[in-house]
Amino acid sequence: MPISERGTPTFDGFRLVPGRLDRTEQEALRDAIRAVAAEAPLYRPSMPRTGKPFSVRMTNCGSLGWVSDQSGYRYQPAHPLTGRPWPEIPEILLVLWRELADYPHPPEACLVNFYDPEARMGLHQDSDEAEFAAPVLSVSLGDSCLFRVGGTNRRDPTRSVRLASGDVLLLGGPSRLAFHGVDRIYPGTSKLLPQGGRINLTLRRVTKPE
Ligand SMILES: O=C(O)CCC(=O)C(=O)O
Numbered sequence: 001m002p003i004s005e006r007g008t009p010t011f012d013g014f015r016l017v018p019g020r021l022d023r024t025e026q027e028a029l030r031d032a033i034r035a036v037a038a039e040a041p042l043y044r045p046s047m048p049r050t051g052k053p054f055s056v057r058m059t060n061c062g063s064l065g066w067v068s069d070q071s072g073y074r075y076q077p078a079h080p081l082t083g084r085p086w087p088e089i090p091e092i093l094l095v096l097w098r099e100l101a102d103y104p105h106p107p108e109a110c111l112v113n114f115y116d117p118e119a120r121m122g123l124h125q126d127s128d129e130a131e132f133a134a135p136v137l138s139v140s141l142g143d144s145c146l147f148r149v150g151g152t153n154r155r156d157p158t159r160s161v162r163l164a165s166g167d168v169l170l171l172g173g174p175s176r177l178a179f180h181g182v183d184r185i186y187p188g189t190s191k192l193l194p195q196g197g198r199i200n201l202t203l204r205r206v207t208k209p210e
């Protein structure tokens, strides 16, 4: 994988848009996500089979939300604890999707991940969707993280890139099924979230359009 002058891995379908959201836009999105979490509270999912809790807390917005529990990973229309439908995806995220996704249909799910300073996410593929023609569009808010991305086989070599608040990342095309994960959070690198931590938002198209 070639490395661009800015240290960004560049390969087919992997696109980093550093600083796409300015501070004012980040604040607006942070507030919109607070409203989402007020309606659909963050909760700690558990791993399939083992039931081990995630270190990341999650919620969703959109017509579908990604959930994980002992029976497996899936998308469902309601919050697992409240039973209520997920809130709508904030407009600012839909604008980003229309601008950057290069895909003619709207996203159906937005997974909201909250990382405290110790949280991480192991190497995985986003493969629970039926539609891989759409990219996964990811937005970072708050503290920076070390993001790792490899190829479509778990053992492929990986590269790391630091993601900062306001950065947008796309995994599309040949990179849509690339393994990726978050190795660590860098506490104190942003003042956007007064209590610290990192929010990651991923927009996903789940179903194949008719
Ligand atoms: O937090 C991130 O940057 C990545 C999140 C992720 O890979 C996921 O939610 O599937």
Ligand SMILES: [Mn+2]
Binding pocket: 124, 125, 126, 180
């Ligand atoms: Mn992922």
